[in-house]
Amino acid sequence: MIGGTLTGHEADRPDDGISAEEFKAVFRRHAGGVAVITAQGPAGPIGFTATSVISLSVDPAYLAFSVNALSSSRGVIETAGTVVVNILSSDQTAMADRFASPARDRFADLPTTLLPNGDVVLTGCTAWVQGRVERNIDVGNSLLVVVRAVAAGLGTKTWPLVYVDRAYHRLSEDTRFS
Numbered sequence: 001m002i003g004g005t006l007t008g009h010e011a012d013r014p015d016d017g018i019s020a021e022e023f024k025a026v027f028r029r030h031a032g033g034v035a036v037i038t039a040q041g042p043a044g045p046i047g048f049t050a051t052s053v054i055s056l057s058v059d060p061a062y063l064a065f066s067v068n069a070l071s072s073s074r075g076v077i078e079t080a081g082t083v084v085v086n087i088l089s090s091d092q093t094a095m096a097d098r099f100a101s102p103a104r105d106r107f108a109d110l111p112t113t114l115l116p117n118g119d120v121v122l123t124g125c126t127a128w129v130q131g132r133v134e135r136n137i138d139v140g141n142s143l144l145v146v147v148r149a150v151a152a153g154l155g156t157k158t159w160p161l162v163y164v165d166r167a168y169h170r171l172s173e174d175t176r177f178s
Contacts, residue, residue: 031164036086036099037065038120041076045107045120048073049100051163053085061149063129066142074143082132083147084119089126089158090170096161115151127154 018026032051039046048071056062063085067074077083088096099106111123121128131147138144159171 028165031162031169034088034092034096034161034163034168035065036088036095036122036125037067037073037077037083038086038122039073039076039080039083040118040120041080046073046076047099047106047120047122049096050085053087056146062134062146063131063149064144064146066139066144069138069141069143077133077145078136078143080133082117082119082130082150083145084115084121085129085131085147086122086125087127087129088122088161089124089155090161091158092124092161093168095122095124096163096168121153125155126158126160128152 033053035050035053036047037050037053048067050065050067052066054064056064065085067077095110098110107120113121113123115121115130119130121130129147129149130151131149133145134148135146136143137146162169162171
């Protein structure tokens with residue numbers, strides 16, 4: 001540990017790691033951008049809300065995200081050749097909730113754009129990246145999906161939606177430090 005005060009039972013379990021509850025408590029304090037991952041499945045498009053999107057490499061352009069092992073979307077993601085990462089804008093909390101709720105027709109009455117291969121881009125996002133799935137890696141109770149970016153687009157310049165401490169937040173000029 002670097003700095004700070006030990007507050008848990010760190011010395012009691014050096015080999016076992018921390019509990020799931022401790023881990024979740026730590027990451028509730030880690031802000032993350034909110035995205036909706038979309039892909040084409042045999043029965044049509046699927047999508048789910050994700051705060052686990054990360055950039056891995058700029059040249060070549062790679063990104064990654066994770067999907068829970070119990071997610072109804074996991075099977076499609078494992079076999080999808082391509083996915084779209086739709087980065088939500090700060091006024092899209094309803095869309096984030098829609099794709100985070102239990103399976104239903106999440107695309108009903110939703111304005112979208114279809115890419116040439118049929119992948120779905122959600123209208124109103126601040127940006128999107130289409131990628132080719134390069135690798136799926138089982139990690140604990142999640143699947144880490146490594147994606148090579150093949151196309152991208154920018155929406156209107158708006159602030160992204162942020163998730164921290166189990167709630168959505170908006171950034172603004174007032175929250176900028178420099």
